[in-house]
Amino acid sequence: MAELPEFPTSLGTSEGTTITLLGQDLAADLMGEVTFGELAYWLITLQRPTPQQARLFEAVLLGLADHGYTPTAIAARLTYLSAPDSIQGALAAGLLGGGSRFLGVTEDTGRFLAEVLDGLDELPGDDAAWDVVAEAAVRRQREAGRFVPGLGHPVHKEGDPRTPRLIQIAHEEGLYGPHLALFEAVGRVHPGVLGKTLPLNGAGVSGAALADLGIPQELLRGTVLLARCAGLLGHIAEEIRRPVANDVYMTVDRNAVYVAPED
Amino acid sequence: MAELPEFPTSLGTSEGTTITLLGQDLAADLMGEVTFGELAYWLITLQRPTPQQARLFEAVLLGLADHGYTPTAIAARLTYLSAPDSIQGALAAGLLGGGSRFLGVTEDTGRFLAEVLDGLDELPGDDAAWDVVAEAAVRRQREAGRFVPGLGHPVHKEGDPRTPRLIQIAHEEGLYGPHLALFEAVGRVHPGVLGKTLPLNGAGVSGAALADLGIPQELLRGTVLLARCAGLLGHIAEEIRRPVANDVYMTVDRNAVYVAPED
Amino acid sequence: MAELPEFPTSLGTSEGTTITLLGQDLAADLMGEVTFGELAYWLITLQRPTPQQARLFEAVLLGLADHGYTPTAIAARLTYLSAPDSIQGALAAGLLGGGSRFLGVTEDTGRFLAEVLDGLDELPGDDAAWDVVAEAAVRRQREAGRFVPGLGHPVHKEGDPRTPRLIQIAHEEGLYGPHLALFEAVGRVHPGVLGKTLPLNGAGVSGAALADLGIPQELLRGTVLLARCAGLLGHIAEEIRRPVANDVYMTVDRNAVYVAPED
Amino acid sequence: MAELPEFPTSLGTSEGTTITLLGQDLAADLMGEVTFGELAYWLITLQRPTPQQARLFEAVLLGLADHGYTPTAIAARLTYLSAPDSIQGALAAGLLGGGSRFLGVTEDTGRFLAEVLDGLDELPGDDAAWDVVAEAAVRRQREAGRFVPGLGHPVHKEGDPRTPRLIQIAHEEGLYGPHLALFEAVGRVHPGVLGKTLPLNGAGVSGAALADLGIPQELLRGTVLLARCAGLLGHIAEEIRRPVANDVYMTVDRNAVYVAPED
Structure with a gap:
């Protein structure tokens, strides 16, 4: 028999009449003292948020x-x-759409910005210096035939209201x-490179x-999924109160048109 | 063509430079002003929590x-x-275990307590009166061969620390x-009916x-899933930092024993 | 350290240059010799199908x-x-709808029929005797306020074509x-008890x-899911060739109507 | 109101007493006449398999x-x-592991081979000519720092038994x-380029x-998922008959070791 490995964790452990989570006494030190969002940050980063x-x-x-x-x-x-x-299946089905295209x-x-920053010897000292860095980065993306992530929005063409708000809160805090x-520098310089002006969207900001908050790149999408989890619960709750899914289904089914396979 | 139905919702809507969520201006009135837990409660109940x-x-x-x-x-x-x-698949797989047995x-x-309360003409006025109600309810469960939900815990046999803590917070607030x-009355009277003393567990309390907070019965499990979502992200983050899943897999695979189908 | 348990299995095992599945040599005895459907039956029942x-x-x-x-x-x-x-997420999302209502x-x-059969001392010898058993069973369901499963269909009101076909194949084989x-007896007698004539639907037959084939009750829904897996792959393949999902999404989104939470 | 789009499909349609699938009469022409594997191929490719x-x-x-x-x-x-x-959740959870690493x-x-073939003006006429093509392709992969997919296996180091079997069946048919x-040419030439001899594995062959059978690249992983669906049902059936999951859980939980977050 191969030796049995140990399974290390810094998250939850239980014994007797105590439960420990992240090294804290769950009942005494976390419940009622910490918000759910704070706990989520802590679970993801192992750092208690300020x-x-x-x-x-x-x-x-x-x-x-x-x-x-x-x-x-x-x-x-x-x-x-x-x-x-x-209900877990409905929630999971919703989260499974959290892939490349929408979420x-x-x-x-986050990855794009971090990659650009990783290539710098020192951080720019003012907006003009940031603009130089941003313009080179946007140019490289365009030359490689890649989109600049975080630009553009199908609805908020004149500006996504979440963008200035998050920047404001970041400054306040x-x-x-x-x-x-x-990211702001990309917003300023991209029209000169791309020949059109696109809004900095809420997903991008x-x-x-999140990157400035220290969330690891591999967990950025996971953080979005947590946010979406609450929204999906809202939809399921609404579906219980005032269902629409059967109307969606019937709308599609009644307007189905058969096309022969060879066509 | 059948007439196209409308799809009502009270959740998110977007247009131009505004996003509305639950009838609020998302950027101005919610972001930075409301915690994520508050939003989740609001999404589930359509009531802003105090x-x-x-x-x-x-x-x-x-x-x-x-x-x-x-x-x-x-x-x-x-x-x-x-x-x-x-990562959405890993999170979904974890949530899919949110079924009858553990979550x-x-x-x-919540359902058991609500059903007992629904059968009352008026609420009991003191602990003794609650005990009468609880004892009858526990007795009915036992006679029907059903468990009393919320009693017992494999680890916290002497008491689940979350139970007194949540009751304390409920009193404080x-x-x-x-x-x-x-539920507390069930904790007091069940030993006399069942012949053994079991702790009131954290899932039950x-x-x-949540029922006292007005979360609908159909969303109780959904609320647990939201909580679990943060914990699962913690596990995925930890799996990225210090993986154990391959050890789990190898432990099982190396100790697999073939048994002929007919045995 | 607790002693490490063994993990028995009768399914796949591998070593050196051989792979064994269900006690058979996978490459030599199964691949090219057995259909995928036969293997699925074998995996579920541990019996090689005739x-x-x-x-x-x-x-x-x-x-x-x-x-x-x-x-x-x-x-x-x-x-x-x-x-x-x-793609695994899209397939999983489709399968997660395999719950109580449609699948x-x-x-x-299967469960209803098995329960009725379990209550019999001996099997009826002719149609008339089956009808007596079926009528009593249908009557008990109605009295208990429960549906008789397998009756009725939203589209095939005059008869589901799969029902006579499966019965025919069962006779042939x-x-x-x-x-x-x-099940056929239920089809004959239910109008007299329920006061209306409903078709025996394909899901029911x-x-x-499957029950006559020896598929365990707990795996009946699993068998449907396997069937549906092929259909869902067909839909995903079609979505790749000629997408409709964005039209579904836009149809719903464009006809969304905001309703204030308090309404 | 925007005009309602039509939703074309070549798969299933129902009306009155008939069900059509892929343009065939489901009950008369498919059930009992076509195997489940044949139907799956047909659904994926819209071609009836020989x-x-x-x-x-x-x-x-x-x-x-x-x-x-x-x-x-x-x-x-x-x-x-x-x-x-x-059960749909258990099956879905298993399928969600059908990602990049194992499946x-x-x-x-399939994609690697197709890409190499796409770059050829005409197909090689004999093994020696195939070897030239394969060697150049393997060399390009190595120079780009990429693995050659389909080579190597953790267990079947001396050869995966599925590989010669599938090649044999392909020849027979x-x-x-x-x-x-x-793929066979890659098997012959890679030792000279990579400096080590690796088996052609079953997933690769x-x-x-499947590519030679005309399965589109985007559906190769989907086809594996269908195969795996049957295997997962076998595991769930076995878990019902002779459970091991609780032993897996207890093995991990009992050997969990708490590590402080800062370590």
Whole structure:
């Protein structure tokens, strides 16, 4: 028999009449003392957030929680319609849409900004210096035929209201860091390179803010999924109160048109 | 063509430069002003929580977020091992364990208490009167061969520390309602009916507290899933930093024993 | 350290240059010799199917594989739209709709029939005797306020074409057993008890046929899920060739109507 | 109101007393006449398979269905343990591990081979000519720092038994095409380029065979998922008969070791 490995963890442990979570006494030190958003930050980073970090982190979660009838919200509702006995399935189905196309922008932006910052010997000292860095980065993306993540929005063409708000909160809390600075510089310089002016979108600024908050790149999408989890619960709750999923289904089914396979 | 239905919602809507969520201006009135837990409560109930409700609700979420190497946490880690490119799949796999056996106690307890309360003409006025109600309810469960949900715990045989803590917070915030009162009465009277003394567990008291907070029965399990979502992200983050899933896999695979189908 | 348990299995094992599955040499004895449907039956029951059992089992799978734009197919397509990099997520989202409402009829019917048969001392000898058993069973359901599973269909009000076909195949293969006999008797007698004539639906007859084939009750829904897996792959393949999910999404989103939370 | 789009499909449609699937009469022409594997091929490609194609396709599915206690099988069993009321959740959790690391080789190999073939003006006429093509392709991969997909196996270091078997069946059925030819050439030439001899693994040869069968690249992983669906059902069936998931859970939980977050 191979020797049995140990399984280390810094999260939850229980014994007798105590439960420890992140090295804290769950009942005495966390419950009633820490918000759920603070705990989530702590679980992801292993660092207890300051009140300033908590405010910015929770603001990001709020901005990403729900956007009405997204494909993921509709998928969750349709799954609830089919399997109302299994709310976990409806929630999971909604989260499974958290892939590259709609929810991936936050991660893509965070990674893009971090990569540019990694290539710098020292951080720019003023906006003009940031603009130089940003312009080179946008140019490299365009030359490689890649999008600049975090730019553009199908609805908020004139500006995504979450972007200035998160930047404002970051300033208020002393958490405006290099990722946000570079992201703003991208916003200033991209029209000159790309020949069109696009808004800095909320998903992108969220990636910048989370990166400045120290959320690891691999967990940026996970953080969006946590935010979305609350929104999906809202949709499931609404589906219970005032169902629409059957109307969605019937709308599609009644307007189905058969096309021969060879066509 | 059948007429196209409308799809009503009270959650998120967007247009131009504004985003509305729950009838509020997302950027101006929610981000930076409301915690993520408050938003979740609001999304589920369509009621903005008072600070008192928010504190109790978030305390419940904290108590349910993580319990170390649960089957769901291990499943999420194994899924991340197999598909690290798809963090949403790992999170979904973990949530899919949110069924009857481990995460269902909160819902079961909430439903049981609500059913007993529904049968009362008026609420009992003191502990003795609650005990009469509770004893009859426990007796009916036993006679029907059903468990009393919320009693007993494999580890915390002498008492689950979350239980007195949530009751304390409920008292502090003026939110100690009939579900918690009935649950405590069940704790007092069940030894006389069942012939053994079991602790009131944390999952059960959470169901009672959430019911007193006005969370609909159909969303009790959903609320647990939101809490668990943060814990699972913690496990995935830890799996990235210090992986154990491959050790879990190899431990099982190396100790596999073939048994002929007919045996 | 607690002693490490062994993990028994009768399924796949590998060593050196051989792979064993169900006690067979995978490469030499299964690949190219056994159909995928036969293997699935074998994996579920640990019994190698006869050619007769294989034909009936595969016919059931075919009958349940796809029904066009079901809620599960739409959910899979919407998930593929959002996360095209993760086909496993789209497939999983579709399967998660395999719950009580749409896919549960097969299991419900199988369980209902088995329960009635379990209560018999001996099997009825002719149709008239089956009718007596069936009538009593239907009457008990009605008196208990429960539906008789397997009756009725929203589209095939005049008869579901899968029902006579599966019964015919079962007769051809010598596999017409007590579950199918009882199900047909339910079809004959229910109008007299319920006051209306409903077709025996395909999901129900599938449950009866699978039960006669020896599929355990706990795996009836799992068998439907396997069938549906092929259908969902068909939808995902079609979504890749000729996408509709974005149209579904836009149809819902554009016809969304905001309703104030308090309304 | 925007005009309602039509939703085209070539899969299932129903009306009155008929069900059509892929333009066929489901009950009369498919059930009892076509195997489940044949239907799956048809759904994915919109082409009815010849008996030769069906045999090779089903052989591939058999080779990929199960490999004992894989991470995905363990995840499915743990999920069943937690939520036995929701078999669809256990199956979905298992499939969600169908990502890049374990199940991705089939797709990676198919894409790699197709890309090399796309770059050829005409197909090589004999083994020596194939070897030239293969050697250049392997060299390019090595120079780009990329793995050659389909090479190597942790257990079958001396040879994966599925590889010669699938090649044999392809020859028997007249379906040995350019993807398989190139894959075999990679097997012959890679030692000279990489400096070590690795087996052609079963996942890789499956990708080559499926590509020769005309399965689109985007559906290669989906085909593996269908195969795995049967294997996962086998694990869930076994978990019901002789459970091990609780032992897996207890093994991990009992050997958990708390590590302070800062360590």
